[in-house]
Amino acid sequence: MAKQKPNGLFINGSLKSSGVTFYSRSGRMVARSASSSQPKRRTRAQFVARQQLSHSCRLWTMLKMATDADPMFEKTPTAYARFRTLMRRTPVVFTAKVGPMAEAILLLPGMPVSDGVLPVVEQRLGEVDGVGALLTSLKAEDVKRGDILRLYTLRQTVEGRRPMVRIGADDLGVDDFREVDGCLALVDEGFADEMAGWALVHIRGAKCSSQQVVTRCTYYESFTTEKAFRTAARSYGGLTPEVE
Numbered sequence: 001m002a003k004q005k006p007n008g009l010f011i012n013g014s015l016k017s018s019g020v021t022f023y024s025r026s027g028r029m030v031a032r033s034a035s036s037s038q039p040k041r042r043t044r045a046q047f048v049a050r051q052q053l054s055h056s057c058r059l060w061t062m063l064k065m066a067t068d069a070d071p072m073f074e075k076t077p078t079a080y081a082r083f084r085t086l087m088r089r090t091p092v093v094f095t096a097k098v099g100p101m102a103e104a105i106l107l108l109p110g111m112p113v114s115d116g117v118l119p120v121v122e123q124r125l126g127e128v129d130g131v132g133a134l135l136t137s138l139k140a141e142d143v144k145r146g147d148i149l150r151l152y153t154l155r156q157t158v159e160g161r162r163p164m165v166r167i168g169a170d171d172l173g174v175d176d177f178r179e180v181d182g183c184l185a186l187v188d189e190g191f192a193d194e195m196a197g198w199a200l201v202h203i204r205g206a207k208c209s210s211q212q213v214v215t216r217c218t219y220y221e222s223f224t225t226e227k228a229f230r231t232a233a234r235s236y237g238g239l240t241p242e243v244e
Helices: 044-064 079-087 219-223 226-235
Strands: 013-015 020-025 028-033 112-114 123-128 131-136 148-159 162-172 178-180 183-187 196-204
Touching: 044 079, 044 162, 044 226, 079 112, 112 196, 123 196, 131 196
Parallel strands: none
Antiparallel strands: 013 020, 020 028, 123 131, 131 183, 148 162, 148 196, 178 183
């Protein structure tokens, strides 16, 4: 026996102003309250997670602006979701809800810039003949014809009292490197900059290596303290007491 279709006005959704939600059940329109008697919870753990997620979102936006193509991350289920997962390994920074720090973006050590199946290129900051350098584990013979070596440069700036990270990317070839102890290295005074970070990604077609930022920058550290946490939490109205 065919189900009888409802007649008249049919609404699925909410009227937030009146606090009522309408939905269909067995061909009839049913209304229920759209509001919850449960208070919004903001425990310490929840606040920490939300702060990390918010900051990761801002970093992702800047990373996407670095190249014409989308950032190279495994889609599990999306590139952005994978980026967020990897960002959980980085320090958590706390920023207030309002004011110049509300949308702060901080340069973090270990920030991922790519996620793929090619071997990870080990890299560290050092010196060659007294000049700053990015030293890698990559050998010239590891780079095949058509491969790209993409150098991400991240700079911590303060713009109008708001901390900001600007990210650029340059595609390099083996000839742009020097061989140091049998491995490829980039040598330039810029690699001594303590307000910058770098990550070299090995790209072969649609594949890439999984790389993280190396940096000497410690500017972010003042945003990781208990004082920063409490200041940020107060700006959001404080925390919900923990339930035993």
